[in-house]
Amino acid sequence: MVKNTKSGRGYRDLTVKVKTARGRKLSSKLWLERQLNDPYVARAKAEGFRGRAAFKIMEVDDKYRFLVPGARVVDLGCAPGGWLQVAVPRVNALGEKKGKKVGTILGVDLQEVEALAGCQIHQLDFMEDDADEKVKTWLGGKADVVMSDMAASSSGHKQTDHLRIMALCETAAYFAFDVLDVGGTFVAKVLAGGAEGDLQKLLKQKFTSVAHMKPPSSRSDSSEKFVIASGFRG
Structure with missing residues (x-):
């Protein structure tokens, strides 16, 4: 009704x-x-995005400006591809912005993801021992941005889910250390709940700046936020 x-x-x-x-x-x-x-679900459908999460990375990038023309970007757990869609025009992956550098976008996921113009998409477990070398080979070098919207499967227990997603985020961070170029940026979804301190301490050792943001498109009843670590020390 x-x-x-x-x-x-x-x-x-x-x-x-x-x-x-x-x-x-x-x-x-x-x-x-x-x-x-959800107005963002309706907006995603109207604007042709594969999910409402597209607006989250859009809003985070509007503030921190890491998806710039010419950037080499890795999207971990990229399915269904909403973040990739946002990145394509911003890094000029299709070369449509004349006079601007052309970026490279690489999406990886455990499941098969529908192809998207301007992106290389590979079915890969980024936790495999040689995953970092594969990614650098596909990119043709190191990355400027590693981003992740991954979340572990929900157990229904809030604290357990928090620990799982923080463990996944830490693993993504260590992967980023292996593939990022000096000065690069790491962006990832985290959940508030008490275990973020260890990750923040780790990131502060590796990056010159570490910030957090809850974008407007993130549901008010969600404990999710995004960590933005920039200026990778190498």
Whole structure:
């Protein structure tokens, strides 16, 4: 059922109510209802992005400016490809900005990802021993940016999920140390919950600047935020 009501500013509020089907868990019902009412989900569909997460990296880059023309970018856990879509025009991967350097974008994921113009996409476990060498070979050198929106599968236990995603983020950071060029940037999703301190300490040893940001498109009830480490010391 769709309920339409006019607000004082003349906008129309569309609230989609999803009835709980027999056998459907309440959590599934709430997730579906949230998706249907999420303006970023609707905007992603309208603008042709593969997911609402595209707006998160867009907003983070608008502030910190690491996706610049000519940048060599690695996107870890790139599925479904929303972050790649944002990176393509910003690093000028298709060479459409005349007079600007042409960037290189490499996406890796455990699962197969649909091809995207301007990107190399490889099915790869970045935790493999030789993954860093493969990535540098595909890039033709070291990276300027390593970014990750990865999250471990949810266990339903908040603290366990927090520890899992922080462990994954630390692993991504160590991978970044192996493939980043001097002056490079590491961007990753983390969850607030108490275990971020060790990661921040590690990043401060390796980068000249470490900041955190919760982009506007991140849901208010989510504990996620993004760490932006720039100026890799090498």
